[in-house]
Amino acid sequence: MPIDPVEFTLEWLGGYLNEVQKQWPLAPLQDWQPGKRMALLRHDLDLDLEPALRLARWEQERGIRASFYVLTTSDCYNPFSQSGQRLLREIQECGGEIGLHLDSSLIPLEELLPTAQEEAARLARVTGRPVRSLSLHGPHRLQEIPLLEGFINAYDPAIFGPGRYLSDSSRNFRQDPWEFLKTAPDTIQLLFHPLHFAETSQDYPEIFAEHIQRWLGRVDQEHRSVSQHFRNSFPENLAQRLERFQ
Numbered sequence: 001m002p003i004d005p006v007e008f009t010l011e012w013l014g015g016y017l018n019e020v021q022k023q024w025p026l027a028p029l030q031d032w033q034p035g036k037r038m039a040l041l042r043h044d045l046d047l048d049l050e051p052a053l054r055l056a057r058w059e060q061e062r063g064i065r066a067s068f069y070v071l072t073t074s075d076c077y078n079p080f081s082q083s084g085q086r087l088l089r090e091i092q093e094c095g096g097e098i099g100l101h102l103d104s105s106l107i108p109l110e111e112l113l114p115t116a117q118e119e120a121a122r123l124a125r126v127t128g129r130p131v132r133s134l135s136l137h138g139p140h141r142l143q144e145i146p147l148l149e150g151f152i153n154a155y156d157p158a159i160f161g162p163g164r165y166l167s168d169s170s171r172n173f174r175q176d177p178w179e180f181l182k183t184a185p186d187t188i189q190l191l192f193h194p195l196h197f198a199e200t201s202q203d204y205p206e207i208f209a210e211h212i213q214r215w216l217g218r219v220d221q222e223h224r225s226v227s228q229h230f231r232n233s234f235p236e237n238l239a240q241r242l243e244r245f246q
Contacts, residue, residue: 008171008196010058017041017064019181024188028067028097029133029152032159037186040159041066043194044101044135047076048211049087051194056094069101069135069154072119076215083218085126098127100134100151113148120151159189167191171204 024039078084120131135154145155
């Protein structure tokens, strides 16, 4: 269970980042300067790009810049589709850094670096800017986490590890985020997933129901005749359909 008092809302996130900024300047990982006191802000995009753009716009209004790490191998979104490219460029226009979220579960250790270079080059062709940093997707599967030459790695020991790294993975902070700020060292890294934060607090069933609705909307746009048949075959609303699988 998440540690209280945490509310997964944009209001809570704003209050937390305001407190962070009293002690550290916030920056994306591409701006990391070893030895300089700073808080590196990171967002991993595991399932969806649209919540990431919503968060990027919210951060732009507050003068906040962060790193957004994109999977090129996701089953849930395609960063190279027309809509995917548009979303990435809009995130970048809001001041967000587009980085690579490299799925280490798909790649032998000796192929991680050439694969990262190849995928980073593909993302750079979309955004028009070089990819300077990356985060690994599923790093716990590796016995050893390589730094990967030529990239700032979110799992570099200088910015990752107990006391200097805070994550909301699975909406479960491993330590109280407020206590973390009291004992954190000069350089810290914060990971918040865009899917977790909205105007009102949502539980995972609500979050994933909205994700499915967005996914169905994209299917509808690309395959209107197919999705119309789907609607005619299943007249219940999405929530009713989901109840059948619970």
